[in-house]
Amino acid sequence: GENVEQHPSTLSVQEGDSAVIKCTYSDSASNYFPWYKQELGKRPQLIIDIRSNVGEKKDQRIAVTLNKTAKHFSLHITETQPEDSAVYFCAASKGYNFNKFYFGSGTKLNVKP
Amino acid sequence: GAVVSQHPSWVICKSGTSVKIECRSLDFQATTMFWYRQFPKQSLMLMATSNEGSKATYEQGVEKDKFLINHASLTLSTLTVTSAHPEDSSFYICSASRPGTSGRAITGELFFGEGSRLTVL
Numbered sequence: 001g002e003n004v005e006q007h008p009s010t011l012s013v014q015e016g017d018s019a020v021i022k023c024t025y026s027d028s029a030s031n032y033f034p035w036y037k038q039e040l041g042k043r044p045q046l047i048i049d050i051r052s053n054v055g056e057k058k059d060q061r062i063a064v065t066l067n068k069t070a071k072h073f074s075l076h077i078t079e080t081q082p083e084d085s086a087v088y089f090c091a092a093s094k095g096y097n098f099n100k101f102y103f104g105s106g107t108k109l110n111v112k113p
Numbered sequence: 114g115a116v117v118s119q120h121p122s123w124v125i126c127k128s129g130t131s132v133k134i135e136c137r138s139l140d141f142q143a144t145t146m147f148w149y150r151q152f153p154k155q156s157l158m159l160m161a162t163s164n165e166g167s168k169a170t171y172e173q174g175v176e177k178d179k180f181l182i183n184h185a186s187l188t189l190s191t192l193t194v195t196s197a198h199p200e201d202s203s204f205y206i207c208s209a210s211r212p213g214t215s216g217r218a219i220t221g222e223l224f225f226g227e228g229s230r231l232t233v234l
Contacts, residue, residue, distance in 0.1 A: 034223070043225040
């Protein structure tokens with residue numbers, strides 16, 4: 001099956017700074033890469049996703065980049081705010097048809113005011 | 114977004130008893146649902162894929178006789194932890210993809226239930 005690795009496990013940044021979280025995947029057939037934000041005791045919420053036919057996607061302060069050749073993708077958060085503090089998970093899947101999602105180990109982001 | 118609801122949100126039981134967790138898709142029909150397990154400060158580990166009208170498929174290392182999954186309708190999947198032991202204590206969370214008119218998932222996005230925290234004494 002797919003193996004998704006995520007780094008770093010914890011990340012502390014000052015409010016206003018940028019944060020970058022990186023993931024690698026093993027299955028070259030994976031073609032859908034979402035990022036989820038999970039606050040303590042709550043369900044994961046999708047924040048951004050990217051498909052393998054796109055190299056970069058941006059949504060306001062959040063962006064994701066994908067390098068298919070190297071099989072890695074990254075989450076970039078700019079101008080971080082305290083409310084960005086949460087655990088972030090990357091995932092990989094083989095796309096539309098209800099295929100399994102495999103998650104990275106998670107990154108706990110702490111944005112200090 | 115699509116709504117997936119899970120019940121109960123937390124349960125405490127004695128060792129040796131069985132516990133059932135329900136996962137419902139409230140505004141769409143889910144032919145496929147996924148069950149995950151999450152230990153404190155750890156990732157979401159895929160346990161099994163629940164298929165409506167057929168047997169669930171389990172990930173390697175997950176005991177199918179221990180974690181019984183039933184997907185009897187297009188909106189309900191249940192996970193039963195049988196003869197629960199303290200090591201089964203965990204956060205169990207279900208998820209589903211919302212299908213489009215073609216039967217394929219609309220975006221691939223996975224919608225999660227609220228999760229169920231199981232504590233086995």
